[in-house]
Amino acid sequence: MDLALWIIAGLLAVAFLAGGTIKLSLSKEKLAAAPGGGWVEDFSAGAVKAIGVLEVLAAVGLILPAVLGIAPVLVPLAAVGVMLLMVGAMITHLRRHEAKVIVANLAYLALAGFVAWGRFGPESFTG
Numbered sequence: 001m002d003l004a005l006w007i008i009a010g011l012l013a014v015a016f017l018a019g020g021t022i023k024l025s026l027s028k029e030k031l032a033a034a035p036g037g038g039w040v041e042d043f044s045a046g047a048v049k050a051i052g053v054l055e056v057l058a059a060v061g062l063i064l065p066a067v068l069g070i071a072p073v074l075v076p077l078a079a080v081g082v083m084l085l086m087v088g089a090m091i092t093h094l095r096r097h098e099a100k101v102i103v104a105n106l107a108y109l110a111l112a113g114f115v116a117w118g119r120f121g122p123e124s125f126t127g
Contacts, residue, residue: 023052
């Protein structure tokens with residue numbers, strides 16, 4: 001199970017690092033013009049950048065503490081943070097009637113939930 005947790009945490013980290021970097025590097029207007037980017041219209045430019053920062057921090061938190069062996073409890077906490085981000089994303093997309101995007105949010109939520117459960121549970125780095 002440890003290998004599965006590492007793989008899933010790694011995939012989540014790559015996805016959130018990419019998403020966060022895009023949010024930090026592109027303007028709100030360019031993000032809004034991208035496919036599926038209409039949600040940024042509901043947020044200020046600063047809020048979009050803040051979401052990008054949270055995504056980058058989540059990506060780092062999913063991997064780095066475990067690799068370095070420093071405060072590995074941050075891994076499941078980062079996974080819980082990803083879950084909270086996905087709940088917020090689902091609420092935003094529900095309000096905008098964007099049902100197709102919610103499927104991806106649910107997948108990320110489930111994967112992050114698995115990592116959080118696995119790292120807090122019997123396969124925990126801290127155990």
